[in-house]
Amino acid sequence: xxxxxxxxxxxxxxxxxxxxxxxxxxxxxxxxxxxxxxxxxxxxxxxxxxxxxxxxxxxxxxxxxxxxxxxxxxxxxxxxxxxxxxxxxxxxxxxxxxxxxxxxxxxxxxxxxxxxxxxxxxxxxxxxxxxxxxxxxxxxxxxxxxxxxxxxxxxxxxxxxxxxxxxxxxxxxx
Numbered sequence: 233x234x235x236x237x238x239x240x241x242x243x244x245x246x247x248x249x250x251x252x253x254x255x256x257x258x259x260x261x262x263x264x265x266x267x268x269x270x271x272x273x274x275x276x277x278x279x280x281x282x283x284x285x286x287x288x289x290x291x292x293x294x295x296x297x298x299x300x301x302x303x304x305x306x307x308x309x310x311x312x313x314x315x316x317x318x319x320x321x322x323x324x325x326x327x328x329x330x331x332x333x334x335x336x337x338x339x340x341x342x343x344x345x346x347x348x349x350x351x352x353x354x355x356x357x358x359x360x361x362x363x364x365x366x367x368x369x370x371x372x373x374x375x376x377x378x379x380x381x382x383x384x385x386x387x388x389x390x391x392x393x394x395x396x397x398x399x400x401x402x403x404x405x406x
Contacts, residue, residue: 238345241294246279248304256328291322297338305333308342324361343377365397379403
């Protein structure tokens with residue numbers, strides 16, 4: 233990989249986003265709360281709507297890492313909470329870097345870009361995420377990005393009849 237750029241995803245990126253999301257869910261079923269079978273049934277219009285900026289949901293956005301400004305090779309998203317008491321919180325979702333692009337710092341670059349953008353949103357003060365317990369590399373990555381574990385939900389997800397816990401992590405932006 234010679235070059236990668238990171239930018240906000242738009243509805244024009246919906247096809248590439250949908251394909252990468254489904255790939256991530258298929259390749260790493262334990263890493264995500266969403267599952268391939270359900271998500272593969274969603275139409276392209278769902279992805280287009282998800283990537284459409286909405287002034288009523290300013291904390292919702294997705295970033296993509298593009299190889300040579302063309303091929304999507306990584307992504308991460310942020311989903312806000314919009315009830316008055318929770319407006320200061322948002323959740324990091326869908327972090328994934330394609331295997332062929334791994335080991336080049338794209339995950340770190342995506343997370344740094346997400347944090348930088350999140351810090352420009354005045355109402356946003358805290359981010360959270362979950363990591364499947366036992367995924368030590370992922371948890372260590374998020375710790376290096378400034379997230380700290382604050383709890384574990386046992387039996388959070390079930391995959392192929394097996395139960396897995398999720399580690400809850402948070403990061404204060406301000």
